[in-house]
Amino acid sequence: MVKIKYKPLKPFEELLKPYRYKVYYGGRGSAKSYNFALTLLILASIKPLRILCAREFQNSISDSVHRLLSDLIDKYQLPNFEVTQREIRNKLTGSEFIFKGLRHNIQSIKSMEGVDICWVEEAQTVSEESWQILIPTIRKPGSEIWISFNPQFVDDPTYQRFVVNPPSNAFVKKVTYKDNPYFPDVLKEEMEYDKRVDYERYMHIWEGECITYSEAQVFKDRFKLGILDTTNSDEVYYGADWGFAVDPTTLLRVWISDKYLYIDQEAYKVGCTLDDTPNLFEKVEGCRNHIIRADSSRPETINFLNSRGFVIKPAPKWPGSIEDGIEFMKSFEKIIINPNCKHTAEEFRLYSYKTNSAGDILPQLEDKNNHCIDAIRYALSPLIRKRNSAKSIKIGLI
Structure with missing residues (x-):
């Protein structure tokens, strides 16, 4: 066992507490992915964990959070991690990060064993079919499912399942750029532009509000x-x-x-x-x-x-x-x-x-x-x- 002092940003402190589901949703620039990734790396440095990083679409490893995790390993000089093109491992604890797309690998994921934590990134695009197969797959005692996403529509499967009707033993938290003390200037420029030019877009992208379906939408269903x-x-x-x-x-x-x-x-x-x-x-x-x-x-x-x-x-x-x-x-x-x-x-x-x-x-x-x-x-x-x-x-x- 390795002892490491680490405390996430205040909105993300619940990541260190035992919930079956840890759900963070909201707007762009809220540092959801950053805090999820860093917290998982710290946990993987302390004890052996098998961590599945999943998303609905992953055509190649570049579509995953692999790059974010490896960048954070370099940034904080986290020891004992071995980064390959397909996996990330901690040589001291034996922890491993696995990267999978759900849409085209759901049956292979169904047969996976021993996953301690499953992080579903960009979860707003995950279909109901994928959820129905994935959730029973993460069945190891004490296992957890971490979910991060920016909402799209109220009736999307992820929003309905985890925000409108959250399961028991779930921590659900909405976060925005206002919760991020390190909100970068490049995103601040985009945010201020949207707030000034198109308030509806601002509320959706930056405040994490769902879009209301409208017949006026040009590409509705297209x-x-x-x-x-x-x-x-x-x-x-x-x-x-x-x-x-x-x-x-x-x-x-x-x-x-x-x-x-x-x-x-x-x-x-x-x-x-x-x-x-x-x-x-x-x-x-x-x-x-x-x-x-x-x-x-x-x-x-x-x-x-x-x-x-x-x-x-x-x-x-x-x-x-x-x-x-x-x-x-x-x-x-x-x-x-x-x-x-x-x-x-x-x-x-x-x-x-x-x-x-x-x-x-x-x-x-x-x-x-x-x-x-x-x-x-x-x-x-x-x-x-x-x-x-x-x-x-x-x-x-x-």
Whole structure:
């Protein structure tokens, strides 16, 4: 046994107490993942534990909390940990961290034995089927299930199961950025932008409030979170939207695979300076090897980035190009968004048509929650225009 003095931040002190379920939910920047990861590392340094780190979607180890755990081991110089590409072990206590995605590994997880703690990260996306199989799997006496998530909709399985109707022996706590004394400046800029520009978005993203379903939502029932194999697809497109002074600058990578539109990578930063934009774009793989189509309203920005080795072309605009772009995106059987593209997913949930004071939906799009969506439209603009030209020719023949 190893003795280590450790005390989590005040909202997370309950992590050290014996509950079957430890549930922390709320807004971005509340340090849920950070405190979960550090606490688990400390516990794994004290006694032998088998810790399963699970999430609904995990296409590779990079989609897991493996990187966060290994970064914290380095930051605090935690001794005796051995980090490999697939596992993390403590050579002194024998503790091990295992990383699994639930959606495609649920049957193999069902046969796992001896799990002491299961941490389910990004739990808002976990299906009811996954919960029904996972929970009985964590059956070792004294075992615990730790759950961290940012809520989406009230009727999501995770929110219903652990917030609306929490099980017995569960500690459930809502936390926000206000509970984090180390709330980083980069997130503070995003938070203040949302609070100023779109209070509904602010309440959802930063205060952890659920979204209310509305018929005014543009992409209602048209998208889902998931991971799509694009190995055999060469239809990849890149689109950028400029942030000007205070809006977010974005770069999105978009795939077309059969009947699906798939968004798998994003770069997003509020208040990004021109000089910082190349570094921001580098976060998206392949961006220097493909044409990036971008908002044509900033030719000086396009020229600057082209001088830095990117190939950026202004996306064409025409009367109704926004509406045409949205209809083109909705023409796919499903829009699939990688869960790592958090800002994109948020926009798809929130992007709406305007409504009047009586609540009637108007045929006009709200000009907010659309920076990632605009980047996607720009990326696909040649296809959108080609499609519309084909429609015009067909109508002319008739």
